[in-house]
Amino acid sequence: MTATAAAPEETIGMMVKRWRERRRRSQLDLSLAAEMSTRHLSYIETGRSNPSPAMIERICDELDVPLRERNRFHLAAGFAPAYRERPLTDLGAAQDAVRAVLAGMEHHPAVAVNVHWDLLAANQAMEAFLRDLPGELRRPPVNMLRATLHPDGLAARIMNLGQWRSHVVRRVRRQLERTAADGLAALLAELEAYGPPSPTTGPAADGTTADDLVVPLRMATPYGDLALLYTATVFGSPRDVTLDEIAIETFFPADQATAQVLRSLADLRTAPRAETPT
CATH class of the missing domain: 1.10.260.40 (lambda repressor-like DNA-binding domains)
Structure with missing residues (x-):
């Protein structure tokens, strides 16, 4: 404990x-x-x-x-702690549930993070997005927000960086207000220190369209431009500190073009490899 x-x-x-x-x-x-x-x-x-x-x-x-x-x-108050804190690998059925959700979402990038958005586990779709990060940003524990907004990270690919950065910063502020978690204030200051991106012009400068249901994450990739929305899943009634702080974040396609790209990438990952002639 x-x-x-x-x-x-x-x-x-x-x-x-x-x-x-x-x-x-x-x-x-x-x-x-x-x-x-x-x-x-x-x-x-x-x-x-x-x-x-x-x-x-x-x-x-x-x-x-x-x-x-x-x-x-x-x-x-002079009493022993009431709740245990165990690593994810020691959470039994809860770990199995995390792995099951990540595997079940294999067509969609998904990741399990803690209260600081440090990476705990990811599926293959998410690992593909993180593969090209520089070594400094891939050093454990990988912080998903740092990997996303750092100038050397995924930020260069985010087409609506100003809008997405504002959304992320507001989210960290809410997390800090709700949890008062150690280290979150420092993470927030770091993200804010990256500074806003260069201003863009044009009707789509903020990355939104009239048909958007949520704030999308718009990314340029070698396979085409992607528009993603995310959901966050948490455990109900946790009795362990680690479990209380885990969230599973899954990115879904926000349009048909993105859905097709994600399906194609999933098919490439699962396609059998051709045998090399001997």
Whole structure:
């Protein structure tokens, strides 16, 4: 079992207050939702009362606190961490589920990432997109956002880079606000430091069309221009820190031309190799 201890100067009361304010909840609102008195919650926040493990869980449930941070709550209150943290390879049926989803989406690029968008697993379709990245960006752990937006990465191929970069930066900000995960602020600053791309002109400068349902990722490839949309899949009711932070992101074709290219590439990967004459 692993967990990062809370900073020595931060008490359990300070943590409760910080997360309550992060979620923009009043003491009255939170106390009613967690079925406790406002006075008890006030005593917890000021250090006059120490919550039980069960009370910590009720408060964290109402504030949607991630499991990694919940372990810090328990440690700050003087209790053992409540949740284990195991590598993906030690997650049994959950690992099998991740592998099954990635394999089942083999016609579409798909990847499993953690809370920082570090690569945990990818299917062959996604590996084909990452194959030409420079060695520095392929050094483990591969960060999918860095690989996408770094000037030496896939950014040179993204046709609507300004639009996609803005979308990614907003998404990282939301992730940071929701999770307060260590390292996310540094990643956000790095992505912002890449700077906006050179301005483009013309009716399609932002990469959108009137028929777009979502913000597409538009990429130029040797096989033609691709328009991709993505979905994110997470596990319901996780009880492990690693599992709580895993998301499977799958890219689907946003138009028929892209669908045809992805099918053709999948057929090339699965076609039997011709035997070499001896």
